[in-house]
Amino acid sequence: MEKVIEIRNLSKNFKDINAVNELDMEVFKDEMFCLVGPDGAGKTTLVRVLCGILKPDSGCFSIFGLDGRKDRNKIKRRIGYLSQKFSLYGDLTIDENISFFAKVHNVKEFKDEKDVLLEKMGIEKFGNRLAERLSGGMKKKLALACTLIHSPDILFLDEPTTGVDPVSRREFWEILADLKREGITILITTPYMDEAERCDRVAFMYNGSILSCDYPHIIKEKFDKRIMEVVCSPIREVYKYMETIEKIESIHIFGDRLHLVFDEVKISVQEIKEELIKRDFNIYNIRLISPSLENIFIMKMEKRTGE
Amino acid sequence: MKKIRYLIKKEFLQLIRDKKLLLPIFLAPILQLILLGYAVTFDVKNISFSVYDMDNSYSSRELISDFTSSGYFVMKSKMDNYDELEQNIQKNKVSMGLVIPVNFEKNIKTGKTIPLQLIVDGSDANTSTIGLAYAKGVISKFNQNLLKEKKLPLKVSKINAEFRSWYNPELKSKYFMIPGVLCLLLMLVTMILTSMVIVKEKEIGTMEQLIVTPIKPVQLIAGKLIPFIIIGFIDINLVLFVSYFWFGIPIKGSIILLFVLSGTFILTTLGLGLFISTISKTQQQAMMTAAFFFMLPFMYLSGFIFPIENMPKILQYITHLIPLKYFLIIIRGIFLKGNGFNLLWDEFIILLLFGIGIFTISVLRFRKRLE
Known part of the structure; x- marks a missing residue:
């Protein structure tokens, strides 16, 4: 071209x-x-x-x-x-x-x-x-x-x-x-x-x-991480708790839901679900989503800032 | 060339729609003329005074009537003692007090020197100095009359200084001020407004848009400045018109010379306007910079208001750096004295050098800013 x-x-x-x-x-x-x-x-x-x-x-x-x-x-x-x-x-x-x-x-x-x-x-x-x-x-x-x-x-x-x-x-x-x-x-x-x-x-x-x-x-396509969307409450509490799990690479709040970015090699979908359920959070919906540009960009920015 | 024409056309279109700018451009000349022609007057007339006449004789009454008939003084009251006189001055009822001593007439006849007391209210320095000078005139005239009447031979030769003011025989301030108004207006239009209009373009962001077009910086500058040169000359005409038909001030010299030399001054003011636009980010800043760092010092240090001869030496040296000083000499010369170019050479050359220097520096700086 x-x-x-x-x-x-x-x-x-x-x-x-x-x-x-x-x-x-x-x-x-x-x-x-x-x-x-x-x-x-x-x-x-x-x-x-x-x-x-x-x-x-x-x-x-x-x-x-x-x-x-x-x-x-x-x-x-x-x-x-x-x-x-x-x-x-x-x-x-x-x-x-x-x-x-x-x-x-x-x-x-x-x-x-x-x-x-x-x-x-x-x-x-x-x-x-x-x-x-x-x-x-x-x-x-x-x-x-x-x-x-x-x-x-x-x-x-x-x-x-x-x-x-x-x-x-x-x-x-x-x-x-x-x-x-x-x-x-x-x-x-x-x-x-x-x-x-x-x-x-x-x-x-x-x-x-x-x-x-x-x-x-x-x-x-190049993005090799998975993203899980969790609709839950109280969202701040969930956020704070998930932050303590080191295997999850990044967490972002989007209104009433969280996006958890993780590497499947380190932690499986099932493991995350168990983590969420064993606490007393109100979980309304959990699903895997395809990453948006925004997710990817925020990840890259965090990585760059962390370096 | 065509692009400059479009720029000028656009500039005038905008000016016509901008009431904020239109007002100072055409109303300011008239307002300034009226203010400076009427209100700001250094003429002193009708100075009020009180008399404490201790002699109360024919001669003393003669002296008082000399004062009142001079046209400069108005007698407000006669006092019977000194305290009352003092109070009158203190309370601002009168601005001068005259004390005539006892034996005034008797001493005149015997030819003795008589001390007269004249008290002036120094808190109004202008009136008091001029009043004193007038009073001296009245008294010396009284003296002369005495000498004539008595046919007394002059024993001591006297130097009799007589002042005569040329060009402005009655020392009317409006004669002096109106040529100055012309300078003020040229500064207002070609310096302050120019800088504001250029900065406006920066402020609203169109300057950036213009940079991306094929307009060259020189074309841009010409397009911005030419409208204000035109308006500057329109304003000169406006002032000349009003000063002639309203104030009846004739222009003694050549109007063409006045226009040509105004052109040299405009070179300086446009240059300064352009310069101010390169150091200002907002219109307000441009206006403040132009008014406080250029226009006011120019007015104070050019002899526009305060005579340069009365300034301290250091300030007198600084006045050499004020272009307005030279232009004032030129414009008052042409206006009041009818001076021709042969008498204004020096000022013209200095003004031209100032103009070329300031203008070149500003254009270079402006171009550098654009690139």
Whole structure:
């Protein structure tokens, strides 16, 4: 597959914080690539370096085979960037915002394209409304339209759905799926695991490094631990007790249930069940589940922090 | 070039919609003119005074009427003793007291020197100094009249200093202040507003968006600054218009020269505005920095309010570093004296050097920040 982004040994520091730490990564053509990680993992910094807003301290990267440092201006023409916060002119209308970005990108004939985009985003009725009077979801869609007006080949989206209501979020993802079908490579960052599952490939980013990077199903296949879901009460007590069993590697609370991560070689399903039953806990349900990306990511993070 | 045009167009679109910015741009000039033209006045007229006339003779009444007919003094009361006079000053009823001693007339006739007492309320330094000077004038005129009347030969040759104020014969402060308003406005629009508008772009995050477009930093700077140059010149016209048609202050020199030299000053203020934008994160911070670290020191140290000659030596040296000082000399020169370019050379060169220096440093710093 054709590589459109190649990152080698890239570092970016802010004073004594290594926001991006000797990172290697590749993004293939036409894929939707997801950078997922907690706040402060370095996702935004990485995207900003790739878009040419920040200068890397060391290492190199190329986009479409163009050098990230030397060919910055050539790269700029072919990428679209949607930053984390709403960054359009609130005191200009939707039409004016799109027209402005079309003009500064040297797009001459943009009227038709603008109408198409507005319709795609479902905001064609509000062309004359000031951008600041739009709802959060519509603002994001407008921002997306502005980054698409010059028909970029790659789209960098930095946490586009943070602070957007669930309905708009779903619509937003449908639009992204359409864009991908049209042949736009998308690099998206998100703190939400459910969004990561919708992408082609996922990179777990933590403390400036990538812990693992692959297709979601392969990440799951590679995971050699089992996960048991226990619905029980009082959940804190169960949690505290299970923590004392050293053979269980990791325990996470998800609302009214616990996820126990364990290695079948060390402890069997039956043994865990016995442990739970012999105490006086109220157990409503016990079952083995297939690991989600979230389980795997938390495990990997714990492992990294423990090292 | 086209991109700069779009940027400028966008900037004006935003300005028209931003009431917060629009107000200072066009209302401030008028407000400032009215405030500084009317309210802030150093003119002293109608100084109230009380008299304690111990002599109560023809000559003493003559002296008092000289005071009142001068136009600068208004007699409020006659006192019968010294204490009352003192109380009147203390209670702020009058700002000056005149004490005429006994035998005033008698001593005049015999040609003796007569001590007069004049008490001024020093708590209002401005009024009291000017009042004293006026009083001296009245008294020396009284002296001269005496000499003429009595045809007394002058035994001692006297140096008679007479003060005459040129260019602003009545020493009206509005003549002095209104050219200053022009400077203030140019600073407000081209320094404070420019820095705020650039920082606004950073604040709302659009700067980041612009960096990712093919706009070059130089185009971005031009697109940001040109609208404010235009507004700056519109404001100059506004001030000239109001000062001529409302205050009746004629511009003695060439208006074209005024525009050209204002351009040199704008170079400095735009540079400072750009510089402030590189060190500020929020609009508020930009405004505070511009107002407290640049505008106020400029006003205090340029001779705009306080005469530079009255400052301590160290401060006088510092004033050489204040670009506004040179621009004030230029603008007052053109406005009040009708000075031509031949007389304003020095100031022009210094101002130009300041402008080029500050502007270049700021542009370089701004570009570095973007990259």
